[in-house]
Amino acid sequence: MSFMDNMNTTPEPRDIWVVAEVGTHGKPTPLSLEIVGGARMMADGLGCYVHAVVMGSGLEAVAQELIAAGADRVHVADAPNLEHPDARCKVLSELLAAQPPEVLLFGATRLADELAPRLAQRFDTGLLAHCIALYMDESERVLIGTHPVFDGEYYEVIACPSARPEIATVEPNTFGPPYLDSYRFGETEPVAVDLTGFASRVSMTGPMDYAPLGVPLRKARRIVSAGRQAGDFELVMQLAGVLEAHVAGAREALDEGWITEEQVVGAMGESVRPDLYVAVGIRGDTYHAFGIRDAKFVVAIHPEAGVPLLKSADAGLVGDPPKILTELLESLK
Amino acid sequence: MKIVVAIKQVLDPRGFTVNRKAEKIFVNREEYIINPPDRCALEAALRLKEAAGAEVIVLAGGPERAGDALRQAWAMGADRGIHLTDKLFAGADGLVAAKLLATAIRKLADVDLALTGDRALDTGAGEVGPRLAEALGWPHILAAHRVEVSDGMVKAIVAVGKQFFAVQAQRPAVVVIASGANQPRYGNAARVINSYREWNPEVWNAADLGLAESDLKVAVEKRGQAFPPERQPGTLLSSAGELVGLLKRQRVI
Numbered sequence: 001m002s003f004m005d006n007m008n009t010t011p012e013p014r015d016i017w018v019v020a021e022v023g024t025h026g027k028p029t030p031l032s033l034e035i036v037g038g039a040r041m042m043a044d045g046l047g048c049y050v051h052a053v054v055m056g057s058g059l060e061a062v063a064q065e066l067i068a069a070g071a072d073r074v075h076v077a078d079a080p081n082l083e084h085p086d087a088r089c090k091v092l093s094e095l096l097a098a099q100p101p102e103v104l105l106f107g108a109t110r111l112a113d114e115l116a117p118r119l120a121q122r123f124d125t126g127l128l129a130h131c132i133a134l135y136m137d138e139s140e141r142v143l144i145g146t147h148p149v150f151d152g153e154y155y156e157v158i159a160c161p162s163a164r165p166e167i168a169t170v171e172p173n174t175f176g177p178p179y180l181d182s183y184r185f186g187e188t189e190p191v192a193v194d195l196t197g198f199a200s201r202v203s204m205t206g207p208m209d210y211a212p213l214g215v216p217l218r219k220a221r222r223i224v225s226a227g228r229q230a231g232d233f234e235l236v237m238q239l240a241g242v243l244e245a246h247v248a249g250a251r252e253a254l255d256e257g258w259i260t261e262e263q264v265v266g267a268m269g270e271s272v273r274p275d276l277y278v279a280v281g282i283r284g285d286t287y288h289a290f291g292i293r294d295a296k297f298v299v300a301i302h303p304e305a306g307v308p309l310l311k312s313a314d315a316g317l318v319g320d321p322p323k324i325l326t327e328l329l330e331s332l333k
Numbered sequence: 334m335k336i337v338v339a340i341k342q343v344l345d346p347r348g349f350t351v352n353r354k355a356e357k358i359f360v361n362r363e364e365y366i367i368n369p370p371d372r373c374a375l376e377a378a379l380r381l382k383e384a385a386g387a388e389v390i391v392l393a394g395g396p397e398r399a400g401d402a403l404r405q406a407w408a409m410g411a412d413r414g415i416h417l418t419d420k421l422f423a424g425a426d427g428l429v430a431a432k433l434l435a436t437a438i439r440k441l442a443d444v445d446l447a448l449t450g451d452r453a454l455d456t457g458a459g460e461v462g463p464r465l466a467e468a469l470g471w472p473h474i475l476a477a478h479r480v481e482v483s484d485g486m487v488k489a490i491v492a493v494g495k496q497f498f499a500v501q502a503q504r505p506a507v508v509v510i511a512s513g514a515n516q517p518r519y520g521n522a523a524r525v526i527n528s529y530r531e532w533n534p535e536v537w538n539a540a541d542l543g544l545a546e547s548d549l550k551v552a553v554e555k556r557g558q559a560f561p562p563e564r565q566p567g568t569l570l571s572s573a574g575e576l577v578g579l580l581k582r583q584r585v586i
Contacts, residue, residue, distance in 0.1 A: 086472070110493060114475055117460035121431055121467035126552030129458035133559075146559050149457045154351045154358060155559035156456070163428075163552040172584065201472035201506075206498030210490050212478055215513060222586075243586060276585040297585045298567070299576065314567040315579055327573035332586075 013164040016043050017051045017101035019092065020066055021111060028054070028062055030177075031107040033069040035170050037178020039105055040070025042136040048102065051075060053095065053191075055088045067186030069178040077191040085114040086200040091193055093122055101165045103136075103143055108169040120167045126160035128168040134175075143168060151273075152296075217263060220246040222276045223295075225265055227288075228252040229281030229303055235325040236280050242332050248272070250282045266291035281321045284309025301325070334387040334482065336378045337447045338411070339434050339465065340371040342395050342402040343455040356560045367402045370450030370512035377480050377510045378448050379410045379518070385482055388412045390444075392437055393534075394422055394430060404528035408520025414534035421539045421546055426553040427456075431464035433549075436542045438469060446487060447507045451476060462509035473507040474500050478514040 016039045020032035028036075032052075039050045052071040054062050056078070063074040077091050092115065096104070104119070106112035108130050120127040128134070128145035132155070137144050143166040146155045160166045217223070222245035226236045230253070240247045249259040251266060265272055267287040273294035280301045282288060289312065292298060300313035301324050310316040317324055348362035367375075378389045391406040393399045394417040403414035417433055425433065438444050447469075452459035466473035477489035478497070488501045492511055502508075539545070570576050580586045 110475075113459060114463065114473075117427065117463035118467045118473075120460070121428065121464040124428070124552075127427060127458065127460050128553070129456075129460055144556060147457055148561075150346050150454055151457075152561065153346060154353075155561065157556040157559055158553050159556050160553050202474060202500060202502040204491075204498050204500045207493075207496035208490070208499055210478065210497035212492065212497075212514070219513065276580070297580075297583060299580075300567075310569070312567070314564075315576060316567055316569045317571075317573065317576060318569065324573050328576065331574045331577045 011100060013100040013102045015049045015051055015099075015101055016046075016103040016105065017053060017096070017165070018071070018105045019107075019112070019115070020052045020054045020062075021107060021109060022054060022056050022059065022062055026058065026061065028065050028069075029107065031109070031170075031172050033065065033178050033180070034172065034175050035105050035107055036066055036069040036071050038134070038170070038175030039103075040178070041175070042103070043070075043072075045136055045138050046141070049073065051099075051101070053077065053092065055082050055091060057082060063186075063188040064182075065180075067184055067188075068180045068182045070184070071186055073187045073189060075189050075191050077193050079193040079195065081195060082193065084200050084202075084204070085111060086202060087195055087198065089115050089118055090195070090198060091191065093119055095191055096123070096165070104165040104167045106167070106169045108171045112169040116167055116169050123163075123165060123167075125163035125165060125167060128158055128160060128166070130171055131168050132171050132174055134168055134170055142166070215246070217246055217248055217265075217270050218272055220272065220274050222246065222278075223248050223265070223272055223274045224278045224280065225249050225282060226253045226258055226280050227282030227302075228256065229283075229321060230258075231281060231320065231322040232325070233258045235322055235329070238329055239278065239280075239325055242329060243276070243278070245276070245278070246274075250279075250288050279309055279313070280325065282309055283307045284312065334381075334385065334446070335390060335441065335444045336381060336387045337390050337392060337438055337441065337444050338371070338375045338378045338406070339447065339449045339461065340375060340391055340393050340402055340406060341368040341450075341453050341455075342366070342393060342399045343368045343453060346454065351560065353560045353563045356558075358558070365398055365401065367405055368450055368453050368455075370452055370454070370510070372450070372517035373512050373514050374448040374450045374510040375406055375409060375411065376515045376517040377477075377508075378446075380515070381446075381480060381482060382410070387445075390415065390441060392417060392434055394418065394425060394433055396423075400534055403534040404532070405520050405525065407528050407532055407534075408524040409518055410520075416534045416536045417538075417542070418536060419538040421544070421549050424551055425549070426551050427458060427460040427464055428552045429549050430461055431468045433542065433544070434461070434465050435468035436544060437537060438465075440537075440542060445504050446482065447471075447505070448480075449507065449509050451509050451512050459509065462507055466507035469505070469507070471505050471507050472502040473509065474502055475509045476511040477508050478511050480508055480510070
């Protein structure tokens with residue numbers, strides 16, 4: 001086979017590519033840097049290069065930080081009209097078609113939700129979505145991802161053994177903070193953006209005012225809940241406002257007249273599963289404990305040290321609730 | 334106007350418990366439900382039907398039991414139900430599911446709108462909507478809260494972070510409905526019972542869709558399960574500032 005024959009065949013998929021995003025402050029997002037750092041570790045194991053792609057406008061200073069985090073080559077697509085996901089999809093797919101990657105990583109963001117499945121379908125390959133753990137099995141040379149199913153009840157381990165590229169979207173804290181080496185050497189390559197004749201079929205205007213349907217208590221992501229020892233319910237409401245949380249309470253709070261029947265958390269009320277549950281002045285009897293058994297992070301604030309909820313909570317504070325709430329509101333500002 | 338809603342049947346999460354310590358899933362009742370986000374998509378389609386008049390066609394893949402999901406959808410008000418089932422479809426991932434749905438939609442012809450839920454409970458991935466759009470060559474809209482149709486266009490209000498934007502796309506298009514965008518209705522109980530007596534979903538297999546085994550190669554394979562760590566006993570803190578620091582480190586606020 002001569003050299004010229006080789007020129008015409010499609011190139012072999014190789015290297016790890018990361019689609020990096022730029023935050024509002026004009027720097028790569030922490031998640032993008034983290035993924036570049038993770039990609040660097042995988043690439044060192046495999047013996048290949050890490051490419052990063054950034055798309056947007058005004059990106060002069062972005063490349064250096066991505067190189068410091070571990071990118072060997074940063075492809076910068078700098079054009080004024082690259083905000084729209086459709087335009088980015090077009091630029092990215094052309095770039096990747098010319099230099100097919102072995103692995104393509106995204107941060108699990110809105111942009112990835114738009115682009116990653118589309119590109120996966122276009123390249124006839126699989127997608128490991130929303131991974132919370134991701135590693136390269138070097139014996140098989142296959143990317144193994146772990147992602148939560150049934151709203152995080154358990155995790156499923158998945159892989160895409162034959163199709164290339166292996167595409168994954170990665171949640172924050174998967175790889176941990178990257179090692180930033182500002183003396184690392186890397187190349188920056190501008191990407192020619194040709195969007196003449198390209199008109200997106202989707203247009204977006206806004207932001208606009210829209211009141212979505214209220215989220216019911218059992219689906220709330222954050223809940224501030226009051227019990228008999230809460231002291232000042234007004235402060236509880238304020239904390240909920242600052243945290244953008246739902247207000248709820250134990251059965252005693254209903255007796256106090258602070259909340260309605262629908263806001264009672266416990267075995268005889270709602271079972272909730274928020275990411276954050278702040279219990280203010282709640283003892284935490286069995287009934288209440290049943291209602292919050294699926295809460296991810298429980299904070300208990302109570303004046304007495306021996307109450308059951310302080311023992312089972314993820315974080316506890318002993319003291320006068322109104323005083324602690326005032327301090328909390330102060331430090332959250 | 335023809336609106337297609339793609340639904341998936343998933344295991345009812347109320348029927349099993351996960352023991353993190355034993356790293357096992359205990360299935361108490363093996364019952365299947367319509368994937369809850371897909372119910373929101375169906376509700377959005379039924380509201381469009383009421384507002385503008387449309388034929389709502391529900392597509393579901395899966396073994397024989399997926400017929401129950403179609404019957405529930407029919408009881409909610411769908412006009413047609415099509416059950417995509419074949420031995421070759423077993424174990425379909427997002428790639429194959431999108432191909433199947435796209436082939437079925439092409440076969441239906443003149444479809445104006447395809448609606449999907451924003452994720453499947455049993456895979457956690459919201460990939461089928463954009464994948465379907467790509468397979469059909471249509472535009473897509475993600476996380477739509479309210480959908481309207483006007484001549485040749487579909488308009489939606491979508492959530493991006495905490496903000497809302499007005500989006501419009503040319504039809505035909507795929508619209509992914511945000512879960513919680515609406516309150517799905519319940520199927521009329523008599524209609525649910527009647528659905529077993531007097532109605533049957535159409536059944537399409539690989540031959541009907543003109544698909545061969547080589548078209549249905551699965552890309553993603555399952556390699557097992559993992560479990561979240563057991564809950565650790567918490568720590569007692571001394572000040573509110575410390576609590577805020579901890580919450581930020583844990584990324585709960």
